[in-house]
Structure formats: structure tokens, C-alpha cells
Amino acid sequence: MTGMIRRLFAIEVMALVRQPLAVAVYAALFAAMLAAALVGAEQVKRTHAALATIATEQTEAISAAKSAAARYAKPSPLRIEYHRDPTDAFGYMNYFLVTHAVKPPLPLAGLATGQADLQPSHIRIDFNKIFPDTAFDLGNLHALDLGSFDLAFVLIYLVPLGLIAIGASRLTGEQDSGVLRMIAAQPVTLRRVALAKASALAIVSLVAIVGGMLLALLIAGSLGSLVILGVALLVAMWVLFWVALTLLAASFWRGTVGSVVMLVLGWAVLTVLAPTIAALAVRTALPAPSRIAYIDRSRAAMDAFYRDETAVHAAWLGRFPHDESRSTEMLKSPEVKRFARDAFYRDALKSDRETFVARDLAVAGATDWQRLMSPAMMLDGTLQAAAGNDVRHQLAFVAAADAYDERLRRWFEPLALTNAADPHRSCPDCPGRLNFTRYDDVPRFVPAPDHGAVMRAIGFGLLYLASVTALTIIWAVRRLHVWPA
Template sequence: MTTVRFPVLVQAELRLILRERLTRAILAALLVALCLAAWTGAGRVASERAALAQAAVDTDRVVRDARAAHERYAKPSPIKLNYWQDPTDAFGYMTYFMTAYAVKPPTPLAAFAAGQSDVQPAIMRASFGFSTVFDDTAYEPGSTARLRLGPFDLAFVLVYLVPLAVIALAGTRLSSEHDSGILRMIASQPVGPRRVASAKFGAVALVAITAVLGGTALALIVSGALGAFDGWEGTLALLAAALAAYVVLWVSACALVASLWRGGVAALAILVLAWACVTVALPSTLGLAVEVLAPTPSRIAAIDASRQAQVRFYTGEEGARITAAWLTGKIPKALSRPGLAELPEIKRLARDAFYDEALAGYRDAARDHTRAVAAWSRRLAILSPATVLARALEMAAGTDAERHSAFLEASAAYRRDLRAFFEPRILAQALNPTPVCQGCPSRLDFNAYDAVPAFVPSVPRAAAEHQALVALSCLIAGTLLLTAMAYRRLSGWPA
């Protein structure tokens, strides 16, 4: 008898798989899920871009209004104008008129994963004073029901539903033949179990990879979720390779379970249990481990410290002494100017500086915690195929917690830059309170609106590409391990 060639076996298995109604139903359901997830992701990204565009419009509008006010108030008038109503006053503009935003723009691949973007905003308005106990106080989570249910995005479909589709396609290969007795007839032919298993599961892998990658590309194109790549082609290619490796890993798991020769029902039960462990139980356990390894500092203690700082500044003469000490440090000759320390703008600057110093330790502890969480998450993610792929998708989308932590730090640094820009101008104004225009209702000593520092956003393409490469390497290693175990067990037909 002549040994059947391997390509002939693969072609026969492909025809058999594609003729099955179950295959068409599974692939159709998967395509619908991918299209729905891509559509929701495209809508989320569009809303973020609209919010960023509106922020830019608001910033331009404030500058135009300030310039118009500068021209309008540059004429003598009996109108009485308080400092908080005067955009030509440096302190008034900074505290009451300026609209400055720190922004986290979506990446070209933002539609892949929502991450924590529903509770971690992509835009934050710069604010000063006691409202900034934490860097993340500008949050508006929205509907609690939506937060509880979580986003239905491409990452959810690819990480959780694709393995179920693969199990439905490949879970009973060889096992069903064993149950029906056909395996004896196959074993009587001049072909070994390794060749038969390779053909069967190889055909499933070809169908599944084509369906998953093609369906994802089609869903992204139809939904309009992809824009200009701007150099992200390499990251997208690595993600596609990682996704293909993820599919093959589950096909290899099906082959390994089939080599146990336990029958179709037992094979499906084992695979579903493995799916639950890999995609649900293990990531949850890793999350608990991160909480233990990087304990969260008490926010209540920070809030109490904020309250104590307020009480100390506004009780008795302590606030006056703090203001005088701060002013003397900035302007040594301030002691010769009576009443200078009583100006509201001086009190405000001194209060904010005192407040920042009082809470610096708590802010540093919170930032150290976020860095520790990111570091442990990065290390532990490789222990589960689901977490390592999900992390790669979130970093490519720019919705991962590590990027948001860096965004919060950049936002805090931006507030410091704004204060450093306005502080010398406010002090100069306090030292020379005479209006620039005699008889004009406003000071007219500030018109450097275009010189106000702008936030420089960061789009971490290199980090996303690195994580995609890490995910690809881990998934290939896991696939090779499962394949080697299945290959070893399939050395002979069952007795």
C-alpha cells in the first residue's frame, strides 16, 4: 500500500471542514462579533478625537476673547474691573480665563482595545490649588452600569471569543473519530497518527487564521476604525503575527487534548476548562498577585493631609507667616513693601506652593505605586497567553494603564510649567500695580497669550512595538511547547 502524501491529506481535511455547516455558523458568528466590536471601537475613538478637537477650539476661543478684551479695555473708561474679570491681568488670566488641556491622543490602532479609557480620560484641564490632591481627580466615569459590564471591543473578541471558536472547530478532531469507531479504519491505513493529526489540525489552523485575520481586517475597514498609520505598520504586522500565533496555540492545545484519546465530550470539557483557567482564572490570580506585590497607598491619608494643610493655612496667623516666608524667598526686598503679602494673588501662589510641599510625599507614593504596578504587570503578563496578548493590544491602542500613568505624570509636570511661566509675571505685576494705561479699566500688562506653554502629547509607538514583539515571542514559545507535547504523545495509535 502507498503512503498518502501529506498535501493530499490537508486538502481533503480543508474540503471536509469547509463543507460542514457548523464551520460556516462559527465563522459567521465570529465575523459578526468582530464587526460589532470594531464598530464600537470606531465610535469610541471618534468621540475621543471630537473631544480633543473641541478642547483645541476652546483654547483658541479663550485666546481670541482675551485679545479682544485687551483691545476693548485699552481705552480710558470709568468701568470698575476686578482682577478676576481681567484677562489682561496675568493672575486673572491664569486662574479664571486660561483654558489649557493635557491630552492623550488616540493611536492609529486605538480601535483595538478600550482598556480603561472609560474611566481614564484622554483629556484633562489644567487646574491649580487644593483640587489637585491626586493627578486623577478630573475623572467623570459616566454610567456605572456600563462600567460594570465593560467595553465590547476587539480585544475582548480576540482574547476571549477566538479561543472558543477554535475549540468549537478543532476540539473534537480525532476524538469524534475515536467515538464513532472510524479511527480504527484510519489506523488500518499506511499512515501514522502524527501525519493524520498534523493534517487535521493544520487544516483547522489555516481556516482559523484566515478567518480571524481576514475578519479583523474586514471589520476594521468596514467600520472605518483605521486611519493613517504614521509609522505604525510594523506594530500592526507584529500584532497580526501574534494573533496568528495565539490561534495556533489553541489549535495545538486541541491537538494535545486529542492525544489523550478520551472521547469528544471529555475533550471539549477539558478544553473549555483550560479556556476558563487561561483567560479568566489565571489573569484574575495575577491581578491579585499584583495587588499584593504593589500595595495601594491610602488615599484617605492623603485627603486627611490635604485637610490639615488647609486648616493650617487658614487658621490664625499661620497662613500669614507661610505667605511672608514664601514671598521673602522669592523677593528678598518684599519686607520693605508693606501690604504686599496681603494681595490675593500672592496669598494664592504661597498657598499653592505650601500645599504642593505638604502633599509631595503622598503624590510621590501614588506615582511610585503606579510604576510598581506597571512593572509587576509587565513581568506577570507573560504567564498567561490571554494577558500577554491583551497587553499588546492595549499598548498598541494606547489605552494601557502604563501609558495613562505616564500621562498623569506629564499632566502634573505641565501644571508646574504653567505655574513657572505665570509666577514671575504675577510677582512683577504685584511689585508694580500701576495700570499700563492711565484711566483704563484693566491692567493691560499681560498679552503673551501665544507664549503660554502648550502640552506636548506622547504617542509611545516604540513601547507598543516592543510589547507586540514580546507577545509574539511568548505565544510562539507556548505553541512550540504544546506542539512538542502533542507530537510526542501521538507516536502511535491507541490500543
Template sequence: MSRALRLLAVETGMVLREKLTWAVLATLFAALLLGAHMGAARVDAERAALAGAAAEEARAVATARETFARYAQPTPAKINAWQDPTNAFGYMTQFLTVHAVKPPSPLAALATGQSDVQPALVRVSFGSSTVFDDVAYELGSAVRLKLGAFDFAFVLAVLVPLAVIALAGTRLSAEGDSGTLRLIAAQPIGPRAVAGAKFGAVAGILVAAILAQAGFALWATGAIRSVAGTTTTLALLAGTLAAYILLWVAACALVATLWRGAVAALSILVLAWTLFTVVVPAAASLAADLLTDKPSRIAAIDASRQVQDDFANGSAGPRLTAQWLNRIPGAAERADLVEAPEIKRLARDAHYDAELDAHRESFRTYDRQIAALSRWLALASPVTTFDFALQGAAGTDAGRHAAFLASAAAYRRTLRAFFEPRIVAQALNPVPVCGGCQARLDFDAYDAVPRFQPTLDLDTGHDASLRALAWLTAVGVGLALPAWVRLRIWPA
């Protein structure tokens, strides 16, 4: 054991004296700093967008209150419903300014995930109807597309393996090319001790250096402002990163046991990196499309058009409006309400939602299925396994976004349930207004309008990190064992 430790110490010193070691670590550190900075900038942009949405909501409420005070004065000007925020129906359809928001998680800067193409802000309104949950994004969020895919997760998942290959890819192989391996084999020492010292030295240096660099980069750029509630996840991610590094070191050791020389070893390792970074993820994406039945958006749009046409043309509209009124006490006897614009709109939207709910649910089911399937397919590559763990910890994965869209749809139903009884009550018993006032003045409960309550499940990141740690450890051991077996004796 003492001789093995001495070998490890000697090899560690040799690796640290190599200029290549410091060049690789310096390049990787610069990339980590840049990736963390870009992640922090993206999160800051998200927070700014959410703050802007909150300010917009506050301004809308203040404007409505000012308008209420102004409209409460007699005026000869005619005020239509679409100009009247003092009317519950007019406010709901024309002036309501609320958003469903997906705030960044404490670890959001780790990975861009779905957030580069799916904004964290949805304007919820009733000005028009749609069969889709994902068409009401704030266009301003699209500016984040300029950040591209280079982020902290990209550096760790894609570039770290290249750093490992650069430092460990030619261990033993280079000695074979130079003839040094024969001199080593002539000594009273086995190949396992030599390989253990060489690859152990690189593994120890890389694990310690990359973990330290990653932590410093996140701290120096302010990418992680608070670790409250995330310490366990961060610890698991650190273990997962270490397992990921050791996996690639084990791959280098296994390739070295082929005894094909340094050029061949590097070629095999780079090809493996290309396979698991590009080919396997692309194949997994194709498999996800083939294994899931994606609903047709064209069919949903056509169904939406048909439902609206059926209500607007012929006798379906009045009949469905009368049926909708029958569920409201005291409304069945009011034949005049069938032609009231606000009642027709509420009945139409209720009919629309009921008829198209199956289409909406099919898209939500597809989103859940594709997110679950992607998590399993990601296990085909250590790169995607680690990247998905980072996305899960960051809260930028597809599963969280699907849940966000579902909660935004539920919030829309909550708003409808808030406004509908007020609109119906005004239609049944119009509230008298001041003499000469043209506005309805029946709605001023602006602060009572329900607010969206965002949720964040921190356990999701914990579970994703734990799964990745277990799987990467298993794969790393699976690579190390055959290398250990093949290193039983020196090659002939």
C-alpha cells in the same frame, strides 16, 4: 511527504465542506465587524472630545481678548481680580482654559484598555489645589462607558479560542466515538500523520480566515485610518494572532491524545478556556493588589487638609509667605506684599506642593509598579498575554495612562513657571492703566501661554507585540511537543 500533503489536502477539503466551519467563521466575522466598529466609534468620540477642548480653549482666548479691549475703556464699574482676565493672577486662577490631552494612537481602535474608565482629556487649572493627579477629568468623557467591554480585542482574545475549540476540539475524538478511528488505525499510517492532517487543516483554515477577516473588518469600518509608523507593529500583531490561534489548536491536539471521547474533550477545553479567560485574570488582579502597597487616598486627603489649615491659621501663613518672598530680588523689603492676595496664594501653593509632593509621588510610583507587575502577571494566561499586546499596540494600556498623568502634572508646573514671574512683577511694580480704567491691563500674552505637547511612543506597542509573540509561540510549542510524543502510537 507526498502522502502527508495529500492527507492535508483531503482533510482541508472536508473541513471546508462542513457547515459548522462556515457558521463559526460567519459568526466570528460578524463579531469582528461589530468590535472594529465600536472601536472606531470610541476613537471618533475621543477625537471629537479633543477637538471640542481645542475649540473651548480658542473661545476662551478670544473672549479674553475681547474683554481686554472692553476693559481698556474708562468705566466706573469696579472690576475684581476674579473678573479680570487682563490680570495675570486673575487669568491664571479664573479664566485659564487649557487641557492636557492623550490623543488616540493610530491603532487605538484595536483595544479599549484603560480608556473606558480613564478619559483622554484633563482640564489643567489653578482654581483649587489637589494632591491627586487624576481628579480633573472632563465629565463628558464618561459617556463612553456605555460602549462596555465588547471591542475588537475582546473578539480576538476571548471569542477566537471558542471558534478554535468548536472546529478543532473534537478532531480524532469524534472518530473514536464513532468507531472510525479503529478503521484508520488499521491502515498503514501512523497517528502523527493523521493528527497532523486533521489539526493542520483546521489551523491553516483558521489562521488564513481570521487574519483576512480581521484585516477586512479594520479596513471596512475605518478603524485604522493610517498605518504610517505602525507597519512593523501590525506585522507583529498578525504573527501574534497566528501564534495565538495555533496555541489553541495545539491545546486541542493535546486533549485529543487523552482519548476520552468528544464530550470529554470539549468539556476539558471549555474548562481550560474558562480558567484562562476568567479565573486566572481574576487571580492575577488579586495578586497585583496583594503584591503592591497601595497608598491611602484618605491619608493623602487628610494631609492636604492639614497643610492648608496650617497655612491659613496662626502665624504660619505670613511666615511662609515672607520666606517665599525672600527668594525674589527686591521683594524682601516690601512688607506690604506679605498680605497681597496673589502673593499669599503663590506662597501657599508652593508650600502645598512641597509638603505633599511625597504623597503625589507615592501614587505615581504605585501606578508605574502596578502597570509593570500587571504585564508580568498577564503571562499567566494566553488570553491576557494577547489582550495586553493589543492594548500596548493601541496605546490604551495602564502604563501609557500613568505616563500621561505624570506629563499632565509636569505641564501644570510649566504653566505655573510661566505665570508666576508675571504675577510677581505686577505686584512689585504695578503697571499703570488708563485713566478711569478699573482693570489691571498687565497681561495680554494669551498666545504665549505654553501648550501641552502630547507624546506617543510607538515603540511600546512594537515591544509589547514582540514579547507576546515570543511567549505565545513558546507556550504553543510547549503544548504541541507532548501531543507529538503521545501520538507516537495508536491507543490500545
């Protein structure tokens, strides 16, 4: 019996690799995966190029400030205002400082681009903005109409269709042609025959699809991370899930056409209908806060500030210990006026800001639960997490940028206030104030990607897909206990 099953398995494998339709489908899928990998690699390349440009701009800005400091340290009849003086702490932080919070792409960033076109990979720290990420510009919106063609799209949408085309007729085609009756006359059970056919389809498909994906990533230059092992297992389980579905569809014995219809409907429900319903449910249950209301409250905060500027300035300056005579003069300084105004606006709008963040976190949490509705949704979310382009990574990056903005403000404030308290020039005959030349000491943003979150996401996604696949196989095997009439 075992020898017969082994021979049947070998026959099925040889028939599959020689079948023109199967060869054409696997070749088409590899071509699509290669094209998608190259598109993703190009996008990652553009991001790296943008970050390299930013790093160059920051270096050049520091060099320019140092050159200006050298010029302004020499006696000259020229006198410059603080907003043109890079040797003044307050002037430098507001008008000459060039620094960014950056989110370098993870090694597999091209795997699933997700909302990367809508999510900044860098945020300019601009003290003219109350919150740093409001300085981000989306760019040309017309380029975002169709989204990005990436490996996640090929794996989630095209691979199942290819497996349906190849596997839908593995049993039902023999039923339609009458060959199944000849097999039934042999001393072998239907379950063994079905599992031999499904195993052959699974082995060939795993080699063609998982191997093709790894080869495509290798050609695109994106195969450089151990995370790819987890992704390969995830995709392998996704392939096995669809092989199990073809086996389950065959167990209803509706013929080849009936199996194809059931599988295509299942594909549409899992990959199109379920995500659409989930997105609609999230938008209905968790409506986005009104941006117009936020703008209106920002105007109200502005009105409240200008109603009594002096009181706001004094309240803010009261946080710092200064003698009374100096504090009176400092209230008139541009440093105190600017710092007090920014702090007032930030405090006034902080609750609104937290509302937007809380809503984003709630959406992310709801989406995590909704992914249990569909293996396709689970795979999509896990691939985005592995690529570092999911919502949680972006929210963490924006929070880190905001914390960096606050850290810089706290770093510059005492320097600027010291100068405001004693606004003398270090060199009375020099154009520059020369009270700040510590350009290399300004804190830099240090990216801190959460690799642990990536591995946890892959582990949970793999466990979920393995469970769903096992249940599907058990269901199909239980149905395949007797030969069809």
C-alpha cells in the same frame, strides 16, 4: 508518503470549509469582530470629538480674551478687579485660561478599550487644583457597569471557544466513529495524520480569524497603522496556540466529549481563573493607599498653613530676589498669597501623591510578571498596549499633565510677581491693567505618545506566545507517537 499527506491535507481543508458547523462558527466570529470593531471605532470617534470640542473652546477663550483686551484698552469710568481682568497675568491664569493636557487616541485605540472609560483622555489645567488630574470627573458610573465590548474581548474569550467547537473532534471524532482504524491501516504515521489535520485547521482558521479581524477593522475605518502588522502576527500566534491545544487534548484519546471538557476547562483556567487569581494577589500584596487618610492629611496641611500664613508667604517669596521695601508690600498681594498657598499644599502632599503613583507602578510591574501565567493575560495586556489604553500609557499621560501644570505655573509666576511688585496701570483711565496680552505665547501641551513602548510590548507578547505555542506543539507531537489502542 508525501503525496498521501498532501492529499490528506487537501481533503481536510475541503471538509473543514464545507462543514456547516465550521462555517457557522467562523461567520459568527466575524460578525462579533465587526460589531466590536464598530463599537471601538465609535468610542474613538467620541474621544476625537471631545478633543475637537476642547480645542475649539481653547481657541474661543483666547479670542474672547483678545476682544476683552481691546475693549479694556480704551479709557472708561469702568473699573474691574483682577479676577475679572483677562489683561492681568494673575487674573488671566486663574480665571480665563482654558488649556488642557490631552491624550489623542492611537490609531488602534478601538482594538482594546481596557479601562479607557475610567481614564481621562484630557485633563483641564485648573490652578484651583493642587494636582491637575483631580479635576477629572468620571461622569455617569452606571455606564461603566458592563465595560466595553471590543475586539480584545472577542479575540480572548470567543475565538478560543469557536476553535474548540471546530477542532475538538478533528481526531477524536474519527476515533469514536472507527474511521481512525481505517486510516491506521494505511502506510502513514499517526504524527503525519495529526499534523495534516491540525495544519488544515490552522490554515483555515488563520484566514478566517486574522483575515476577518483585518476586514472588520477596515470596515470600521481603523486600519491605518503599521502597528496592525504586529497585532495580526500576535493574533495569528494566538490562533495557532489554540489549534495546538486541540491537538494536545486529542492526544489523550478521551473521545470527543473528553476533549471538549478538557479544552473548555483549559479555556476557563487561562481566561477566567488565572486573571481572577492574579487580580486578587495584586490587591492582597499591594493594597491601595487610603484615600480617607489622604484627605485627612490634606486637612492637616490646610491647618498648618493657616496657623502662620505670613511666614509661609515670606518663605515662598524668599525664593525670588526683590528689595526689602517691595517684598513687604508684595506679601499682601493676592499673587503671593495664592502662589505660596499652592506651593505649601503641594509640598505637604507630595509624598502622599508619590505613594499613590508608586503603588500604581508597582501594580503595573506585578501585572507584567503575572501575565506569564496565562497566554490570555499576555494577549490582553499586549492588545491594550497596542491600543494605548494600558496602565503605563495612562500613568505617563498623568505625569506629563502634571509636568505641564508645573511648567505653566513657572511661566506665569514671574509675570504675576512683576505686576505685584509694581501694580501700576499701563493706562490709568482704562478698565484693564493691560500688563498681559501675550495670549498666543502661553505654552501649549504637546502629546508625546511612546510608540517604542508599543512595539516593545508587541514584540515581547509575540515572543511569549510563539514560545508557548511551540512547547504545546512539541508536547502534543511527542504524545502522538503510536496509534490509540
